[in-house]
Each structure stands twice: as C-alpha cells, then as structure tokens.
Amino acid sequence: MQQPAPARLAFDDVLIDFAGRRLVRGGAAQPLEPKAFDVLALLAGSPGHVFTRDEILDAVWGHRHVTPGVLNRVMTLLRQALGEDAHHPRLLHTLHGVGYRFDLPADAAAPVPAALPADPAAEDPAAASTAAPPLTATARQPPQRRASDQPSHRRAWRWWLPPLLAALAFTGWLWWQPAERAPASAAPTGAAPAAPGVAAAGRSIAVLPLANASNDAEQQFFSDGLSESLIDALSRFEGLKVIGRTSSFQFRGGNADSASIGRRLGVSYLLGGSVQRAGDMVRINAALTRAADGSTLWAEHYDRPYRDLFALQDEITSAVAAALQVKLLPPEETTGHGDRPPSGNIDAYDAYLQGLKHWHDEDFPRAAEYMAEAVQLDPAYAMAWAHLSGARSTAAVFWKEPPVVAREHMLEARLAADRALQLAPGLGPAHAARAYVAFYGFDHRGALAECRRAVQLAPDDGTVLNGCGYTLAGIGKLHEAIALRERLLAIEPLYTVNHSEYAKLLMATGRLDDAQKYLRIAEGLSQPKSSPSIQFMYFAIARGDSRAALEVARDRPSPWREMNLAIALQASPDRAAADAALAKVLADRTWEKTDPYLVARAYALRGDYGRTVNWLERAPAGDILFMLGDPIILRARDDPRLVAFCKKAGLPPPATSEALGLDQIRAAAKH
Known part of the structure; x- marks a missing residue:
C-alpha cells in the first residue's frame, strides 16, 4: 500500500516542502507551476514507486483535458528545477512505455513524517491554513489551491484536448534585436520578484x-x-x-x-x-x-x-x-493599441475575437460579419470598426463579389474607417483601414499619407506593417515598403509570406543575391513542402537563366504549368518554342477570364507592349493595383501606351515607381 507523503523531504541541497508547496535548491526557491509541483509531490511522496502516465494524469489533471505532451513538458520543468540531466537522471527516471519513478539518493536524509509540523506552515499559521494536501495515486480530484478551486454545483468545468501540433521546419535564419535596458517597475501584489540576470539580458x-x-x-x-x-x-x-x-x-x-x-x-x-x-x-x-x-x-x-x-x-x-x-x-506612445470595447461589453469583445479568428484565417466575409456584430453591441468600439473596414474592403476587391455588392461593401468599408477614426484618431489600424480604402479606390496620395500615419502610430503592429507593405509597394514606394518588411521580419521571423514578399521587393530593386536568400528562407518555412515557389521562376528570369526558369515552370501543377511554361519560354532564346507555348495558352479562352494579367506578362517579355496593354485592360483591379511593382510589366514603363493606361486606370505614371524594369535589373546585375 502506498504510504502517505511526508511533510518535508531533504537531500543534497534540495528541500521539498510539501505542506508549503515549495521546492528549494541551493538555498533558492525554484518557481514551479502549480501542476508541476503537484506531479513532484505525487512522485517524491512515494520514492521508488513507479507511477504510470495515466495514474499521474488522472491524479493531477483528472485526465480529461490534457495530452501526454503536457506531462512531458512538466517533467522537463521538474528536471530543470531539480538540476537533473535528462540523459543521466539521478532522481527522476523515465520508464519508457510505462511511466516515471522518483528515486532518493542513497545518502539522503530520512523524510520528515507528515505528523511533524513543516516550515513554513508551523511558523506561519496562515500558511498552514492555505497549504494544499499532498496528492496520492488514488486521488481523483485535481489538487485544490484556493477557494475558487472547490467543486461547485453551479458550474461544471469541461475540458477539451488541445489540437495537435503541426510540425514546422525552420532554415536556421535568426533575427535578433537586443532590447534596451529599462528600469524595473514595482511588482504587483503576489508577483514573483525578477530573477537575477534579467536586467542585463536582452528582453x-x-x-x-x-x-x-x-x-x-x-x-x-x-x-x-x-x-x-x-x-x-x-x-x-x-x-x-x-x-x-x-x-x-x-x-x-x-x-x-x-x-x-x-x-x-x-x-x-x-x-x-x-x-x-x-x-x-x-x-x-x-x-x-x-x-x-x-x-x-x-x-x-x-x-x-x-x-x-x-x-x-x-x-x-x-x-x-x-x-x-x-x-x-x-x-x-501607445495610441496604436485598444482591442477592448470602451464600454467593457464582454459580448462585444467575444464577437470581436470571433471576427479576429476569421481574419487570421483570411475568411474576410465572415470576419466582417462578426466585426459588424461587435460594433452593433458597442458602437464606440473603434478597433472593431477598423477591422470591419479592412475585412469589407478586402472582400470587395479580391473575393470577386458581384459589382453591386462590391460597391456596397466598399462604401461600408469607407464609412467604418471614418467611424473608427472619429472614435480614436490615434488608432494605427484605423488609419491603415482608411489607407486600404484609398488604395483600392486608386487614391494613391491618400493611401500613402494614411499608411505613413498608421505606421507612425503602430510601428510594431504586424497587421499594419503587412497591409501597408503591400500598399506602398503597389503605389511604387518600394524603399518604404522594404523598410516595413524588414521591421516585420524582426517580430515575425517565421512568417513565410513576409519573407516571400520581401524577396520580391528586393528583386524589383535589383538586389538579386539578397532576394535569392529570402526566397530560400521562405521555401524552408513552407509547410507542408510543395513545389518551389513560382517566385523562383521570376527570379531566374531576372537572372537571365531561362533553363532554371523552365525547370520551375515544369514543376507547377496543370493548368498553371502550361501558362508558366509560356511565360518562361518568352525569356528563352528558342523563339519557336515560345511562340508555340503562347499560342497553346491563348487557344484556351478561359485564361481571358481567370488571369489575363499573366498573359500581359508574357507579352511584356516578348517586347510586344501593345498587346501587353490590351491584356492589362482585361485584368481585374486586384492585379492592376500592384502593377507598379512588377519589373516585367515595367519593361514598358516609358511606352506611351502603358503611360496612357496608367492614367486611365488612376495609377501614378509608371516612371515614378521605384521598382526597376527587368532590363534595368539585368543590366545592374552585369556590373
């Protein structure tokens, strides 16, 4: 039969105070999560006894709401707190396929019986009154630390297994930004004191x-x-x-x-x-x-x-x-923040969080529905108004909504952005929302001003940096867009899209070696692994490496393989193959509806700028918006037909873009 746990256990420089719920090693208290201490109490309370994983999970968590990975993490924390080497354990032993065992050193002091008073409870009656009893393997209720943990007939806690981890491969690129020293602030009541060395470390x-x-x-x-x-x-x-x-x-x-x-x-x-x-x-x-x-x-x-x-x-x-x-x-300096409803309406916040989930899932129509609910519950909810604007405008431009619906949603987006700024003039995401409305409406001066203000107010907001990165690139302000992408790299080192977009901007400004590096990083971050990014094809074209471009094109799934082969072949010396590939694509009339912009690129590579413009006129606004950052289209930057098209579309003159044309990039690479 399992013996009751002792009140204290001392060995080497370690003291386990079961009654006081503390672990001391080398004279220093080792902070432990409550559940981690409960596991330690269970194992150390019965040295030499093997506890199965199920017994531990059942005793400490009730088994219903955690995965085995949680127990693995707790065991790691315990080993670190005890100064254990996981590869050469002395105290905590893993019995693979079975469970865990706690062994005392041979020369350990005898455990202090539970009948004896234990410090600090014996010295502090208040501590004794709140100390939790040690667990035993037969326990079925989670350890109780405070009054709020007591069972209640008014509520029943329900648990859910956390979702499985999707494995992530990382290429090893590491961004490090040491933080400046800052004076300590007073710790709130009950907070642990700062650990030694924190002040000198990068925060x-x-x-x-x-x-x-x-x-x-x-x-x-x-x-x-x-x-x-x-x-x-x-x-x-x-x-x-x-x-x-x-x-x-x-x-x-x-x-x-x-x-x-x-x-x-x-x-x-x-x-x-x-x-x-x-x-x-x-x-x-x-x-x-x-x-x-x-x-x-x-x-x-x-x-x-x-x-x-x-x-x-x-x-x-x-x-x-x-x-x-x-x-x-x-x-x-914190005016860019404010994700809570000013009224404190918890239902409005709940709707906002629902909308935020769909926003990150890139389901912008659903995100807009929840944000609309949030502002209905709290009309003064500026952040929800800003997200409502961004969701509506993005869906209107990129979701191929019927024209009447798209116009209604753009109007709603404009009004929502204005409302957000009326409520919170210093809210960075609200200025970004207005920038998107201006950009989608081909008001490039307005978009530029609003993006600059948004970034000034919210310099570390990833959504603002990403959205304005796209917007500034579309306006032709590539150097500012690059600066935003670099700032985003520092706070989002594993964001695949940002690495890819950064590489595109570097390539468009002639920095081919750097562009290749970040394309490789983006490729390494992609999960699940797929065929190489199509950006490698355009990179090879910029390099003048038609063979590499064709290899990437051939690796694409159909029907994109045929279109990309047609584009890649336009940059090759085989004119007959280039003509045949483009003719094959044009014979499939679906491309006129699905992606005329790609056909325009093929003609730009051929040097046929008249047909380039003809196909651009059939392209959707979502493609035309970003044309001024495209080195292939900008081969024709000085052609009167492209200049006239930009003026008609509401774009700035192509000569004002900071992106280089393909020929300029190739010429710079030779030097």
Missing part, C-alpha cells in the same frame, strides 16, 4: 498560444484571442521585443522544447499556459519561463468571473512586466 518574449482547455473546440477562438491580446498588451512595454502572432502560434501544442522555440523565434523568454471558459467563469494558468533552460520565472493560476476578464489580462501582463523589469510606455 524579448514570445506569447505561445494558450491551450484551449475547454471541452469545446468552438472555444479555440477565445483562447487564441486572449493570446493575441497578451501579445498586444506586452508590446506596450518599453524595451520589450514581442514576437507576433503568426510566428509564435506555429508552436501550438507544446511539443517543441523551450530552447528550440527560443532559438527559432530569437527570444529569451516564453509566456504560455492554458485557458478554460465555462459559463460565466474563466480559468487561466500562465507561466513565464526562460527559453534557454525552461526554468520558471513566474507562474500563477487564476479563477475569475468572465466579466472580470480585462482586469485579469492586466494582472497577467503586469506580473510578466515586473518579472522582466520593464515599464509601460508613456500614453502618447
């Missing part, structure tokens, strides 16, 4: 997606939305580099170790945990760890009414900021 952090611990897959939007809100809140602290959502969310599931995540994201610290929403209550577990060794700087468990969610978010971010010794930026 950089990634918020990993909070695990959805609700027994409802439909609540994924909520856990993701809270994670993104924490990213937004932490970016308001001075000298703290915060990785963006796209990159940090690629580590959903927790299978990668902290050191690997830190290297890939280029950060020193990780914030992770889980969130469970049930009825009018929300439970959040959060932990701040050092990426290098996985050691815990701060961890806390919260049970709060859902109506107190915003205060809870502030409490978490304040605790993290205190642990990292960073301070809040002055109010005038």
Whole structure:
C-alpha cells in the first residue's frame, strides 16, 4: 500500500516542502507551476514507486483535458528545477512505455513524517491554513489551491484536448534585436520578484498560444484571442521585443522544447499556459519561463468571473512586466493599441475575437460579419470598426463579389474607417483601414499619407506593417515598403509570406543575391513542402537563366504549368518554342477570364507592349493595383501606351515607381 507523503523531504541541497508547496535548491526557491509541483509531490511522496502516465494524469489533471505532451513538458520543468540531466537522471527516471519513478539518493536524509509540523506552515499559521494536501495515486480530484478551486454545483468545468501540433521546419535564419535596458517597475501584489540576470539580458518574449482547455473546440477562438491580446498588451512595454502572432502560434501544442522555440523565434523568454471558459467563469494558468533552460520565472493560476476578464489580462501582463523589469510606455506612445470595447461589453469583445479568428484565417466575409456584430453591441468600439473596414474592403476587391455588392461593401468599408477614426484618431489600424480604402479606390496620395500615419502610430503592429507593405509597394514606394518588411521580419521571423514578399521587393530593386536568400528562407518555412515557389521562376528570369526558369515552370501543377511554361519560354532564346507555348495558352479562352494579367506578362517579355496593354485592360483591379511593382510589366514603363493606361486606370505614371524594369535589373546585375 502506498504510504502517505511526508511533510518535508531533504537531500543534497534540495528541500521539498510539501505542506508549503515549495521546492528549494541551493538555498533558492525554484518557481514551479502549480501542476508541476503537484506531479513532484505525487512522485517524491512515494520514492521508488513507479507511477504510470495515466495514474499521474488522472491524479493531477483528472485526465480529461490534457495530452501526454503536457506531462512531458512538466517533467522537463521538474528536471530543470531539480538540476537533473535528462540523459543521466539521478532522481527522476523515465520508464519508457510505462511511466516515471522518483528515486532518493542513497545518502539522503530520512523524510520528515507528515505528523511533524513543516516550515513554513508551523511558523506561519496562515500558511498552514492555505497549504494544499499532498496528492496520492488514488486521488481523483485535481489538487485544490484556493477557494475558487472547490467543486461547485453551479458550474461544471469541461475540458477539451488541445489540437495537435503541426510540425514546422525552420532554415536556421535568426533575427535578433537586443532590447534596451529599462528600469524595473514595482511588482504587483503576489508577483514573483525578477530573477537575477534579467536586467542585463536582452528582453524579448514570445506569447505561445494558450491551450484551449475547454471541452469545446468552438472555444479555440477565445483562447487564441486572449493570446493575441497578451501579445498586444506586452508590446506596450518599453524595451520589450514581442514576437507576433503568426510566428509564435506555429508552436501550438507544446511539443517543441523551450530552447528550440527560443532559438527559432530569437527570444529569451516564453509566456504560455492554458485557458478554460465555462459559463460565466474563466480559468487561466500562465507561466513565464526562460527559453534557454525552461526554468520558471513566474507562474500563477487564476479563477475569475468572465466579466472580470480585462482586469485579469492586466494582472497577467503586469506580473510578466515586473518579472522582466520593464515599464509601460508613456500614453502618447501607445495610441496604436485598444482591442477592448470602451464600454467593457464582454459580448462585444467575444464577437470581436470571433471576427479576429476569421481574419487570421483570411475568411474576410465572415470576419466582417462578426466585426459588424461587435460594433452593433458597442458602437464606440473603434478597433472593431477598423477591422470591419479592412475585412469589407478586402472582400470587395479580391473575393470577386458581384459589382453591386462590391460597391456596397466598399462604401461600408469607407464609412467604418471614418467611424473608427472619429472614435480614436490615434488608432494605427484605423488609419491603415482608411489607407486600404484609398488604395483600392486608386487614391494613391491618400493611401500613402494614411499608411505613413498608421505606421507612425503602430510601428510594431504586424497587421499594419503587412497591409501597408503591400500598399506602398503597389503605389511604387518600394524603399518604404522594404523598410516595413524588414521591421516585420524582426517580430515575425517565421512568417513565410513576409519573407516571400520581401524577396520580391528586393528583386524589383535589383538586389538579386539578397532576394535569392529570402526566397530560400521562405521555401524552408513552407509547410507542408510543395513545389518551389513560382517566385523562383521570376527570379531566374531576372537572372537571365531561362533553363532554371523552365525547370520551375515544369514543376507547377496543370493548368498553371502550361501558362508558366509560356511565360518562361518568352525569356528563352528558342523563339519557336515560345511562340508555340503562347499560342497553346491563348487557344484556351478561359485564361481571358481567370488571369489575363499573366498573359500581359508574357507579352511584356516578348517586347510586344501593345498587346501587353490590351491584356492589362482585361485584368481585374486586384492585379492592376500592384502593377507598379512588377519589373516585367515595367519593361514598358516609358511606352506611351502603358503611360496612357496608367492614367486611365488612376495609377501614378509608371516612371515614378521605384521598382526597376527587368532590363534595368539585368543590366545592374552585369556590373
């Protein structure tokens, strides 16, 4: 029969204080997540006893809401806290396929019986009254730390298995931006003191997606939305580099170790945990760890009414900021933030988070529906108005909506952007939303001014940097677009699209070697692996390497293979093959409707600028908008027919674009 756990266990320089729920090594307290200490109490309370994984999961978590990967992570934390070498364990042993065993060193002191008082509880009656009892393998209820953890007949917590991690390959490129020193801010009540060495280290952090611990897959939007809100809140602290959502969310599931995540994201610290929403209550577990060794700087468990969610978010971010010794930026430097409804309407926030999920899924019509619901619930919700505008305008231009519907949605987008700015004149995303409306309406001066203002107000907002990167490139301001892409690289090191778009801009400005490097990075980040990006074909054309261009074209799926072969052959010396390939494509009349812009590119490569313009006139606005960044089309930048077309379409004169024409790029490469 299993023996009751002792009150204290001491060996070497380690003290496990079961009653006080603390682990001390070398005289220093080792911060542990509550669940991690519960696992330690279970194992160390019965030295030499083998606990199966199911027994541990059942005793500590009730088994219903975690994957085995969570237990793996906890064991890693425990080994680090105990100073264990996972490859040569002395205390914590893994029995593969079975479970875990805790062994005491041969010369360890005898455990202090549970009947004896244990420090600090014996010395502090208050501590004794709140100390949780040690777990046993026969326990069936999760360990209870506070009154809010007691069973309630009014609510039943439900759990859901977190989604599986989609494996991510990374090419090894690492962006590092050391943070400036900042004076420490006072720690909030209950927060752990900052760990030694934090002040001297680069302050950089990634918020990993909070695990959805609700027994409802439909609540994924909520856990993701809270994670993104924490990213937004932490970016308001001075000298703290915060990785963006796209990159940090690629580590959903927790299978990668902290050191690997830190290297890939280029950060020193990780914030992770889980969130469970049930009825009018929300439970959040959060932990701040050092990426290098996985050691815990701060961890806390919260049970709060859902109506107190915003205060809870502030409490978490304040605790993290205190642990990292960073301070809040002055109010005038944080005007780009504000993802909460000003009225505190929690239903409006819920709709906003739903819309945000569809926004990131690039389902902009659905995103617009939820953002419209959010502003209906809180008409003063500026951030929701801004996202409503962006979703409506993007769908109107790129979703091939019927003309009448597209016009209605563009009008709605314009009004929504104006409303957002009336409510919050200093809101960066609102200026970006107005920039998109102007850009899609071929108001390039307005788009340029609004993008510059948006970036000034929200310099670290990934959505603003990405959207304005596209917009400025379309206007022909490639050097400004490159600067935005470089800024986005620093906070989104794993964002494949940004690497690809950055490479396109570099190529269009004649920086072919750099462009090739970032195309390779984008290729390495792509999951699942597919055929090489079509950008490699255009890169080869810019290099004058027709053979390489043809190899990429042949690797495309049909019918794109035929079209890309026709384009690649126009840059080859085989004129007969080029003529035959283009004739074959033109015989298929569907290209006139599906992608006339590609046919225009083929004719531009042939030097037939009259037919180039003829096919551009059939192209949709979504393609024409970005024409001034296209080196192939800009071969004809001085041709009167292209100049006239741009004027008619509402584009600036092609000569004003900072993108080089293909011939200029080739000439520069020879030098």
